[in-house]
Amino acid sequence: MGLYRVGIDGGGTRCRAAVADADGRLLGRGISGAANILTDPETALVHIRQATEAAFKEAGLPLSDISSAYAVLGLAGNNVADAVSFIAARLPFAKAAIVSDVVIALQGALGDRDGAVASLGTGTVYCIRQAGATSMLGGHGFKVGDLGSGARLGQGLLQEVLLAHDGIQPSSSLTETVLAEFGHSPEAIIAFAHGAHPADYGRYAPSIFSAAAAHDPVAINLIRAAAYRIDQTLDAIIARGVTTLCLVGGLAPLYRPWLAERGDKVFAEPLADALTGAVALAVQGVFTATFSNQAEAVQ
Missing domain, CATH: 3.30.420.40 (ATPase, nucleotide binding domain)
Structure with a gap:
């Protein structure tokens, strides 16, 4: 299993990332620019990676550990299958689930x-x-x-x-x-x-x-x-x-x-913010879940 869990909150204005250990203990955070995968998927990928690297750097972790991490990404524009497929094929993580940014907001707000x-x-x-x-x-x-x-x-x-x-x-x-x-x-x-x-x-x-x-x-x-x-x-x-x-x-x-x-x-x-919700879902192992027609899991 991956050593670390990554949560990504990618909105139309900014992308935030957090890395935690397998028990959910927060280790570091990072932030970058917009990550709307529908309107600008190439830039979204760049910002997802930049925010993740910033989180690992703050945690004092080697960037090479990103490739073995499990991630849940709440991304704006995720309701178009082609955009999700484009992003999913290019993510740097060992395993990832792409869901709507509001799904991670729900988990953060309500547990x-x-x-x-x-x-x-x-x-x-x-x-x-x-x-x-x-x-x-x-x-x-x-x-x-x-x-x-x-x-x-x-x-x-x-x-x-x-x-x-x-x-x-x-x-x-x-x-x-x-x-x-x-x-x-x-x-x-x-x-x-x-x-x-x-x-x-x-x-x-x-x-x-x-x-x-x-x-x-x-x-x-x-x-x-x-x-x-x-x-x-x-x-x-x-x-x-x-x-x-x-x-x-x-x-x-x-x-x-x-x-x-x-x-x-x-x-x-x-109760908490969307980034906290993304980390919580990553710790729970939400990698095969489907949230209505707005989410797609990637193995």
Whole structure:
């Protein structure tokens, strides 16, 4: 058996890795850039390796031990089989399981308990566990899903900037600031959008929330529309009988005041983060599990 267990949390903005011994004792952590295997698989592979090497270096372990380690990777964009196969064939580990990043978030937030998590970050995806069975909602990717995500917020902001520039919608302090960033050039915005990845749009999300706090009308409308979409999904989850719900991800604390009140008996604080969840699954030996249609195990 492999000497070490590796957990990977690969999102649309950054990739984090942790290495533990076979008993789950954490030895080291590492971090690198985005690891969305659907939008940019080659870069995702580079960042997975960089984060893993950084974790082994922090632990004082030789990098050669990576090839004998067992890993669980929670990766954004894992719901396309071709992307999973491409990544799986090129991983440096002895054995690995690739699952959705929300699956490791669920394990980190709830341990082995039943409940659900809403992962709100560059993308959005939801995961439910009931009587040991795991299912998912959303997570269909930026082009046709990820409603309420940071990427969608950023994309919506650029749309509003262009509408304001053309005199179709009123401008605001936020739209003027972003337009100035692009040199007051719609062509520059179009060129940016042509090659932009979700993380490129998602970087605007914090400024949208900041602008909303300053009563910017465009920002407020964008967040209200996004929060409505999130609330729709949370309602669908609760309708399934879920009584414990954790909000996780970088935008979770920013969204919380904008979401419908459901009481402390429904919303719960996560026990731990997604990276902790990935390590826990690796220690458990989750290398043949299937989580709904969103996960694929690799032997």
